[in-house]
Amino acid sequence: xxxxxxxxxxxxxxxxxxxxxxxxxxxxxxxxxxxxxxxxxxxxxxxxxxxxxxxxxxxxxxxxxxxxxxxxxxxxxxxxxxxxxxxxxxxxxxxxxxxxxxxxxxxxxxxxxxxxxxxxxxxxxxxxxxxxxxxxxxxxxxxxxxxxxxxxxxxxxxxxxxxxxx
Amino acid sequence: xxxxxxxxxxxxxxxxxxxxxxxxxxxxxxxxxxxxxxxxxxxxxxxxxxxxxxxxxxxxxxxxxxxxxxxxxxxxxxxxxxxxxxxxxxxxxxxxxxxxxxxxxxxxxxxxxxxxxxxxxxxxxxxxxxxxxxxxxxxxxxxxxxxxxxxxxxxxxxxxx
Numbered sequence: 001x002x003x004x005x006x007x008x009x010x011x012x013x014x015x016x017x018x019x020x021x022x023x024x025x026x027x028x029x030x031x032x033x034x035x036x037x038x039x040x041x042x043x044x045x046x047x048x049x050x051x052x053x054x055x056x057x058x059x060x061x062x063x064x065x066x067x068x069x070x071x072x073x074x075x076x077x078x079x080x081x082x083x084x085x086x087x088x089x090x091x092x093x094x095x096x097x098x099x100x101x102x103x104x105x106x107x108x109x110x111x112x113x114x115x116x117x118x119x120x121x122x123x124x125x126x127x128x129x130x131x132x133x134x135x136x137x138x139x140x141x142x143x144x145x146x147x148x149x150x151x152x153x154x155x156x157x158x159x160x161x162x163x164x165x166x
Numbered sequence: 167x168x169x170x171x172x173x174x175x176x177x178x179x180x181x182x183x184x185x186x187x188x189x190x191x192x193x194x195x196x197x198x199x200x201x202x203x204x205x206x207x208x209x210x211x212x213x214x215x216x217x218x219x220x221x222x223x224x225x226x227x228x229x230x231x232x233x234x235x236x237x238x239x240x241x242x243x244x245x246x247x248x249x250x251x252x253x254x255x256x257x258x259x260x261x262x263x264x265x266x267x268x269x270x271x272x273x274x275x276x277x278x279x280x281x282x283x284x285x286x287x288x289x290x291x292x293x294x295x296x297x298x299x300x301x302x303x304x305x306x307x308x309x310x311x312x313x314x315x316x317x318x319x320x321x322x323x324x325x326x327x
Binding site: 014101103 | 213262
C-alpha cells in the first residue's frame with residue numbers, strides 16, 4: 001500500500017481513567033504484632049537487558065509488483081487440489097525469499113466457475129529494493145514446479161504495461 | 167544429543183508482554199522504566215483513518231526459566247476473523263532480535279526484562295493484532311515461546327457501538 005494512504009499518529013487509549021482509592025491496610029492481619037512486620041519498598045525481581053528498536057515503515061506494504069500464476073485443470077478437478085497447488089507454490093516461494101513476506105493475493109486472483117483456467121497472484125507484503133528483479137529470479141526457480149499444472153507464469157506490475165514471463 | 171552440559175539451551179517462558187507508549191532503560195540499575203501502558207483497546211487519533219501507523223510503540227516483556235543464550239524477537243501479527251471456529255493470523259513483521267543469556271550458575275527463577283521498540287508500526291485495518299515472542303533457532307528459523315502473548319485491538323472511534 002502506498003505511503004500516502006497511511007495515517008500516522010499516536011492512537012488514543014480506549015480506556016477512560018477513573019480516580020482510584022487508597023486503603024490503609026495497617027490494621028489487616030493484625031494477629032501478627034506490628035513490630036514483627038518489615039516495612040519497605042520491594043525490589044523488581046527482573047534484571048533489565050537493553051532492548052532493540054525496529055523500523056516498521058517497510059512492513060505491510062503492498063508493492064506494485066507480484067507473481068501471477070496461471071494453471072489449467074480438467075473441469076472435474078476438486079477445489080481442494082487447486083487450493084493445495086496455490087499453497088505449494090506460496091510455501092516454496094516463501095522459503096526461497098522469506099524477506100519478501102509473500103502471501104496469496106485474494107484481490108488479484110481469479111477463480112472462474114468452471115475451474116479450468118485459474119489465475120492466482122502471489123504478492124510481497126514487504127518493501128525491498130530491486131523487487132522486480134527479485135520476483136523475476138523467483139519466477140525462474142518455480143517455473144518447473146512438478147506438482148502444479150502451470151500454463152502461464154509472469155511478474156506483473158501496476159505502473160508499466162510490460163510484463164516479464166517465464 | 168550433545169553430551170556437553172555447557173551447550174544445553176532451554177528456552178524461557180514468557181511471563182509478561184505489555185505494549186507501552188514510553189520505555190527508558192536506566193543504565194545505573196539495569197532496570198526499565200515504562201510509561202502509559204496501551205491496554206487492550208486503542209482508538210485512532212482524531213482525523214486519522216485506516217491504514218494507520220503508530221509512530222512509536224515499546225513492548226515490555228519478562229521471561230523466566232531459560233538456560234543458556236537465546237535470541238528473542240517479537241512477531242506482530244493480525245488476527246483474521248473468518249466467521250469460523252478457526253482463528254488464523256497474518257504475520258505483519260518481526261522485530262530486531264535481543265540476545266538474552268540465562269547464565270548457568272543462576273537460579274531458574276531468575277527473570278529477565280527487556281523491551282522491543284517499534285517505529286511506524288502498521289495497522290492496516292480495524293481489528294485485533296497480537297504481539298508474541300519467538301526464539302530464533304541456530305538454523306535461522308523461529309519457534310514461539312510458551313507463555314503469554316498480548317492482544318491489541320485498534321478501533322476507529324466513529325465506528326464504535
